[in-house]
Amino acid sequence: MARDLLLSIRNVSKCFPGQDPERAVFRDVSLDLSAGTSIALTGESGSGKSTLLHLVGALDHFDSGEIEIDGTGLSKLNDTARAALRRCKVALVFQQFNLVPSLTVEQNMLLHARLGGSPDFEWITTLTRRLGLADLTTRYPEQLSGGQQQRVAIGRALALRPKLLLADEPTGNLDETASAAVMDLMLELVHESGAALFLVTHSVQIANRLDRRVHLSAGQVA
Amino acid sequence: MRRAALGALLSHWRRHPLQLMTLITGLALATGLWSAVQAINGEARAGYAQAAAQLGGTGFDVLLPSDGHISVSRYVMLRREGWLLAPVLEGRWHLQQGSVKLIGVDLLSHPELPAMPTSAVPPLDTLTSPGRIFLHPNTMDQLVEQPNLPPITLTENLPTGVVLSDISLAEQLLQQQGKISRLIILPDQPMGLKPLKVLAPELHRHSSDSPQAARLTDSFHLNLTAFGLLSFAVGLFIVHGSVGLGIEQRRGLFRTLRAMGVSLRLLTTLLLCELMLIALLAGSIGLVLGYLVAAALLPDVSATLIGLYGATVEGSLSLRASWLLSGVGMALFGTLVASAQAISNIYNMPLLVAPGVQARAGVARSSQLKMATIGCGLMVSGVAAVLLFDGLIAGFTLLAGIMLGAALILPLLLSGLLKIGSYTARSALAEWIWADMRAQLPGISLALMALLLALATNIGVGTMVSSFRLTFLGWMDQRLSAEIYVTAQSDQQAADLTKWLTKRGVTTLPIRWSEVPHQGSPLRIYGVVDHATYRDKWPVLQALPNAWDHVAAGSAAMINEQLARRQNLWPGDVLTLKPDWQMTVAGVYSDYGNPHEQVIVSLPVLLERMDNIPNRQFGLRLDPEDVPELMNNIRETFVSPSISVIDQAGIKARSLAVFDRTFVVTGALNLLTLGVAGFAILTSLLTLWNMRLPQLAPIWALGITRRKLAWLELLRSLALATLTTLLALPLGLILAWALLSIINVEAFGWKLPMYVFPMDWLRLLLLALLAAAVAAAIPARKLARIKPAELLKVFAHER
Amino acid sequence: MSVRSIVATVIICLPCFASAQGFAGLGSQADGFAIPEKGYGLNFPADHGPHPNFRIEWWYLTANLKDDDGHDYGVQWTLFRSAISPGEDTGWSSPQLWMGHAGLTTPKHQFYAERLARGGIGQAGVTAEPFAAWIDNWEMLGTDPTLNQLSLTASGSDFAYDLSMQAQGPLVLHGDAGYSVKSSGGQASYYYSQPRYDISGTLTLPDGAVIVNGQGWLDREWSSQPLADDQSGWDWFSLSFDSGEKLMGFILRGDSGDYSSGTWIAADGSSKPLLPGAFQAQPLTYSEVEGRTIPVQWQIKLPEHGVSATIQAINDQSWMGTSFPYWEGPVTISGSHTGHGYLEMTGYD
Structure with a gap:
């Protein structure tokens, strides 16, 4: 089945300030992702996989090449347009959960969707139930376990119904049992929501469960 | 969204x-x-x-005589030349009970007078004999026992102690027939007038008829404003801390x-x-x-x-x-x-x-240098202001420059001191403590600056007030040398009293005075008899040899410090009291608590030069042991309730009460400012707390207990507060010096010697330590009870 | 209202023409003041000087002037004296109050100024020998005890004048040898005039100095009696006809009817009092002046001398905005007689 191209990375290079360009994080990286599909990015610590995810999330700037999301090239966007893109089309799940400590589970779940415009309450109720958070909605993040917190973070991201979900080691802070459960749930829900998934992980096991797998090494993808 | x-x-x-x-x-x-x-x-x-x-008459220029009065004929001559002027006769109206300021105006030429209500009174009544006086209800108390009063209209629109009347009545009440104190220059003068300088060269034009009180009190208000701004600045440190x-x-x-x-x-x-x-x-x-x-x-x-x-x-x-x-x-x-x-x-x-801690420290160091440079600049310009200009504003510029400058230099200074301190470290932990204190400086330096300002102000103002008080006490001992002070109700009663006292062998020193207009305001001249009381005890600052002999001989006068400083008259100079009355200045005496200028001459000379000087006040010299008995005797013999007898202790207590009340406001603001500064430290430490965990966790991991870390936190806070207090001490003393030698001279006309009160400093140091300890206690307690998991998180993820 | 303006109002209201609210603080009309008596023979030069035992008095000059280009100007110079109580005292205690009014009218502009002064200190006063009347630097000075040769000065913030005057005929005594009745109730004043001055001099206006020539009329009047209670204002005419004849006529407006009187002065200077009611004046047109409606054109009639003429203000806005405000300005005469004169109107509120 031919799918629309959602993410296209073309010849992107990135070099940190003051870094020798010969030793850039990556050079001329190219990658495609169709709507509704998933891709896993693996690599050693410091190989630059998180950085590539940040570039795709319009959180960071690249030096050359182009990244297009849903037909929009990132290189020409100013801060406001990048913010709008993140607000409406892209959601992120981080290793450290990054919940808002002063908001309850329910408020956290709703936050990105409300920022994006119109929350789909039915979908969010479904998400809450499926993520097993229905009894925890009035709690604050500090009152949750790590696994619960990450489920809130995943729920918050998916509540937006993003076209692209970016996840950076989402289970990196969890023990093995919790990790497997959260990952199962996430993949299932991503699939249901129809979002494309760009997952950074160091675990080959997890990577193998996705549609495709790319390895980043010495600044090149393979 | x-x-x-x-x-x-x-x-x-x-x-x-x-x-x-x-x-x-x-x-x-x-x-x-x-x-x-x-x-x-x-x-x-x-x-x-x-x-x-x-x-009335605000905002208009006035013509003042250089000395003495303006004659009515001079006024008429200027009117006949076409100048539209309004005459005012002002003087002290001596009553049975004290005196009031009497202002006489020509109703036909004076500008609008809201103080004189015309609705209730037939208008011509004020102009017609016996005339009419206008006064505030509070002033009435002083007039109750006055015989032969003209009709009175009470009005809320006059200040207490001021009586207003038509000039015809005023010149009778003041016994100054044909005299005018000043001429108000009215607006809309006719065309083609000869200049006043040509017509009346002896009169001086002053730019505005601003009330003297406003000028004198300006300094007081400037003082308060300076305090208000300081408090505001200190408060902003808190805001800075909590917003941060x-x-x-x-x-x-x-x-x-x-x-x-x-x-x-x-x-x-x-x-x-x-x-x-x-x-x-x-x-x-x-x-x-x-x-x-x-x-x-x-x-x-x-x-x-x-x-x-x-x-x-x-x-x-x-x-x-x-x-x-x-x-x-x-x-x-x-x-x-x-x-x-x-x-x-x-x-x-x-x-x-997340911005690296190291990077931030680097920024902090360069900004410390920048701030210190600006601080030095401020201090230099403050000193320059006082060297180049005179006046109160220059004095306050000096203060502001030095205070702000010192505050800005503080972080660099502390950093330097801590670095020197670190050389004394012998153990690894001590090294860490010194280094950590320096690392902490940028975050807490604002609060420390607030503390420095508050402490220095406290030391400075405290030293000023205490020095003033000590000087004032000593001065009262000299000045109030008579054992009893008596005020009689009438000259007759006074004469009886004198006779009665002389019979009992009590020395009476008459206190008699009169006023002459001098540079537009009344100058009070006291006449004294030649007595050892003055020679031995009067608080003279500077004098010619045998000064009192010259005074007694009638050729010289003693003047108060205010007059000496404002007119730059010192022993040997000549003082003109009236056009035909000149006196050599024999000496200058201190006269605290009185913003006005004053002269002392020998009593016979005063009586010869001035008329109608009441003789109702006396100082009595006697054996202190006899004081209570004599006071009782006077009260019994002269039953009139209006005779007032007060002993030295009583009058001193009253004066001191007035003095202390004067500084209540200063003291209150002072304390409030210090409180605000303490609050500033608390908020700064609370702010730092969050940033400090990553710095503390590794130390904890290296085997220092949380309890010990908490104690070290407290210690560090105390050390910084102590250092700041020590640095505030010289700053406070500079402030005190400036207040005593510059601000006081400008504001009041007297210079005060400076006394230091080390016990007060100690008290202040303890207060500052207490504030720092209380402020550090909350974070320290938190640290002592923190869950190891919290500390572990530091390692688990970057913040 | 300030004390000053009350005093000023009292001064000008006192003699006769007080408005209905009465005479604040003055009590009954006598109050120890002298009262005009019929049959008193005026005595000069003494009567050119002040009469401190009477309550009110004035020296009142009006002049119709022209410059070389024929432009009309009017000049007024008045010194009022008012006593709070009879008699004189020295210094500020004097009960005599003085008020000066100076006016200068052009067809387009009106200039005026006011001065107030206390008697007793020399700021204002009048002497008979030689004649001198002054307040501040405003002066009407004679060279001898008569009023024949006078110099006149006044200045305000935007105008000044300096004139010299030469009398061209005898003094005119109004009423019964100077005893002039002011109401049917019998209130009266002493009243005489010098209606015939030749005048020359300089006016100083904002645009510069102007040389002028013309005629003037001086009124002298003193009394102690207020007008009848119902009298609210007056219209006063001093008219010089080109025939050489002159007419002084006034109407005192009252609730119970107007009272009019006046004097006819023949070309040779001889005069004859008019009977009450003989002189008639009717307003023809009105003008808005300072928020009031004031007649600025009049029809006058004096049938016994064949006078039926129209009186027209040269400047409708000849308003004296002084403490006690009134209308006073030069007029032209047309009709049976032609000429010029001065008109004063009070009591239009």
């Missing part, structure tokens, strides 16, 4: 109500102290302006929001909105606070102004729109200034990477 983002931002305060309270308290305190001072000043100024306006804390703790939130697509511009705008909301709330609370403080202090201010300058200010406070606006405006402005740095940090905050 905006609502969702603002909601997320504000949810922080809901979860941290204490922090919100700190922010609001700091801002409310700053606004409150500032607006309290503004309210007091505004009330007083309005009081002066109203009093001046009621008497609120932003520091939400760094994660800001990143998350931005990752979810809230643009930087929107985030900054929302933060500003949030701050303005808080500023409005805190500003309103501050206004209420300011109103209460002002209402509490105003009676003392009013008493001070009456006691010191004779200026009447109502003891009640009224709300003014300008005051409300300026209070809220200051709150908004202050919040913006205090949070500018934090907001700009957010604006420049990278989306992804």
